[in-house]
Amino acid sequence: MFIAMITVRNSNRGMFTARVEQNIPLCEEHYRLVLKVKEFPPSNPGQFVELHTRPDVPEPGYLITEWAPGARPPQLDAEEFRAPAPLLRRPYSIAAHTVDGAVSTVEIMYRVIGKMTRTMEVLRAGDSVSLLGPLGCGFNIPSGTSRVVLAGGGVGIPPMLYLAERLAKANIPTIALVGVQRKELLPLQVIDGGPSTLPVPRHCIEEFARHGIETIVTTDDGSLGVAGRITGALDVVLSEHTGPGVVVCCCGPTRMMQATAACAQAHGVTCLASLEQPMACGMGTCQSCIIKFKPPGSTDWVYRLTCTDGPVFNTRDIIWN
Ligand SMILES: Cc1cc2nc3c(=O)[nH]c(=O)nc-3n(C[C@H](O)[C@H](O)[C@H](O)COP(=O)(O)OP(=O)(O)OC[C@H]3O[C@@H](n4cnc5c(N)ncnc54)[C@H](O)[C@@H]3O)c2cc1C
Ligand code: FES
Incomplete structure (x- = not known):
């Protein structure tokens, strides 16, 4: 009766320049960022984007993109390290995604807690941000779910x-x-x-x-x-x-998801959790987002990457500490 929500993992991701349509204050410290993006691939609930408030196309001289034989390879400009925005993108779950022809409206909701979110708080309609996504695997609701x-x-x-x-x-x-x-x-x-x-x-x-x-x-x-x-x-x-x-x-927070998993297990109910493990690349390269994972039927454990194997996992398979 239920339609599988999930597609092949990491299919169809890309890097996009998105235009800010709205940046709406929701409550203390929280905003909804409404973005217009051309040709954004289909997404599923549980997938996320890696966002940066720095535009994709740098100003002339911002990055060195060509260099003579023997010269130093491309460098980040010293300005980069003094800029208010951090070096790395940050991950945000997709809160809504609708499509109208070639243009997608992608919404995220964020809480202002640090360097990147402080640069997001001041975004205005018409500004541009850089999006990488959609990333990760979404919620795969089992068939037969009532x-x-x-x-x-x-x-x-x-x-x-x-x-x-x-x-x-x-x-x-x-x-x-x-x-x-x-x-x-x-x-x-x-x-x-x-x-x-x-x-x-x-x-x-x-x-x-x-x-x-x-x-x-x-x-x-x-x-x-x-x-x-x-x-x-x-x-x-x-x-x-x-x-x-x-x-x-x-x-939610790790301790909340761990307690939720324990409650579901006590009631004999399946629990799927979307982990918010701090991560960097979001694409399976840097290995910064590993968790301990117990493959079904195995007594041993292995590492899994939250960004590409998840972020959604069956909590039965997660080793929380
Ligand atoms: C898959 C995924 C989906 C996410 N979805 C959302 C979302 O929808 N909305 C949202 O507001 N946030 C979400 N987050 C968390 C979000 O990525 C961080 O809040 C963001 O990195 C903050 O960036 P910052 O530069 O403002 O803060 P930073 O300056 O990087 O950090 C400020 C403080 O917060 C702590 N911190 C940062 N990220 C995390 C984290 N993931 N877990 C625990 N502590 C952290 C840091 O250690 C530091 O103490 C998600 C994270 C992941 C991995
Ligand atoms: S965030 Fe880089 S491998 Fe997962």
Whole structure:
């Protein structure tokens, strides 16, 4: 009944100059960046882009691109090291992707925490950014899935929005759980009187309600929705909805995903996690994003690359420490 969401890994990626359409403040420290990109390949929920705010085509003299025999090879200009933007791109999950003819609208949501995101915060309509993507493997929902429970924590919420849209199109019953530290850090639109203070799903978040998906919101400090961690609410939801057809899909801080995986395992439910391992190249070259992975049926473990083998893994196969 369900359509496989995933394509061959790393097919069809490219480097693109994207035009900023909007950079909308959502809540404290969070923005939605809406980008227009020509000829951007098809993507799947869970895939990501590597973004840089430096334009792809450097100013004349910015990079040395040709050199005489015996001369030094191409160098980064000293300006590069003094620039406010960092050297390396940063990864961001695709939060939405729509296509109109040759032009794609790609949306990401980001929290301002460091060097790159501070240069993203000041982007205005008409600016250009460089995108590499779509990268990685997305969520591969098993055939026979009867219900999906989404669990997004903090900056792990964006891929849940893209996934929610696809699940709704595939008519798979879905419940969304979103967890943040406090209400000022919820980058979503609260509607219809807001979430319940009990772990009862309601049409209370516009971004999910527009797909007919009910949501439970949790805040660590109890300032909105259910007080406490997202896994407390997940435990209640899985007590009511369990069985081999139920799949939990999660993204967020590592400890949240580890706790989510343990909760799903306790209920005998499959759990897919989109890992946000710090990474550099995003393309399987630098080996900076390794995790320990236990191949199904094996007693031994191997390394896997989060950027190309993931970022989505079945948590059954992840060795967390
Ligand atoms: C596959 C993937 C998808 C992601 N999707 C999103 C997204 O949709 N929205 C979003 O806001 N962020 C997302 N992130 C995290 C995002 O890449 C980082 O927030 C970003 O690198 C910050 O760049 P910066 O230069 O502003 O911060 P930096 O100056 O690089 O870092 C600031 C601080 O944050 C810490 N930090 C940076 N990245 C991470 C990380 N991945 N995990 C834990 N700590 C980190 C650093 O150690 C440092 O202490 C994703 C990461 C991955 C791997
Ligand atoms: S980020 Fe370079 S190999 Fe994964």
